[in-house]
Amino acid sequence: MPFSRELSIQFLTQGFAEAGVETPKEELERAVEVLDGILGWLVDFGRAYLKKGRLKPAIESVLKRAEGFLIGELKELERRSPHYVLILEGIAKGYNRWEPLREYLAVKGQEVPKARLAALLDRPRKDELDSQRICERQEEVPHS
Numbered sequence: 001m002p003f004s005r006e007l008s009i010q011f012l013t014q015g016f017a018e019a020g021v022e023t024p025k026e027e028l029e030r031a032v033e034v035l036d037g038i039l040g041w042l043v044d045f046g047r048a049y050l051k052k053g054r055l056k057p058a059i060e061s062v063l064k065r066a067e068g069f070l071i072g073e074l075k076e077l078e079r080r081s082p083h084y085v086l087i088l089e090g091i092a093k094g095y096n097r098w099e100p101l102r103e104y105l106a107v108k109g110q111e112v113p114k115a116r117l118a119a120l121l122d123r124p125r126k127d128e129l130d131s132q133r134i135c136e137r138q139e140e141v142p143h144s
Contacts, residue, residue, distance in 0.1 A: 002037035011039075015046045027055045034059055041066060083120050086110055 003011060009028050016023045031049075035041040041062050048058035077084035083105065090104040098117075105112050112120070 003039060003042070004037060005032055008032040008035075008037040008042055011042055012046060016049075019046075019050055021050060023049065030055060031059060035062060081120060083110055083112060083116075087117075087120060 002008075009025070009032055012023070012028045012031065013025075016028075031042070031045050035045055044062045044065060045058055048061040049055070052058050052061065074085060074088075077088070086105055086108050087101065090101050090108075093104070095101045095104040102112060102114070102117060105117075
């Protein structure tokens with residue numbers, strides 16, 4: 001879950017203070033506005049800012065990494081089913097209800113039965129829950 005705006009600014013402020021770097025609050029606010037409180041991107045921004053010393057190149061560095069990450073995730077979804085990319089495209093275009101989404105897929109040449117669409121929409125959530133269970137089990141196992 002992303003940090004709130006205030007917590008994101010506080011997180012960056014404290015991180016830069018620990019690194020001995022004063023950063024204008026306006027720059028931190030801009031970074032938070034762009035990166036939306038996502039902890040991993042805030043950490044990457046902090047590292048990039050310390051390395052580059054300027055706001056714009058630091059944000060560009062994070063966005064480039066984010067783009068690469070998202071492209072990788074989309075390729076993985078597409079590998080699982082070619083329907084996923086079109087489903088995401090349809091949702092992004094506002095077809096966020098069951099029937100309009102099915103109609104969008106049909107217009108794009110992908111007739112998807114209701115049961116299959118339900119499975120496709122539910123599968124990422126099941127994968128996430130499975131990943132959480134695996135992580136919880138790993139935390140329970142004593143490490144020697």
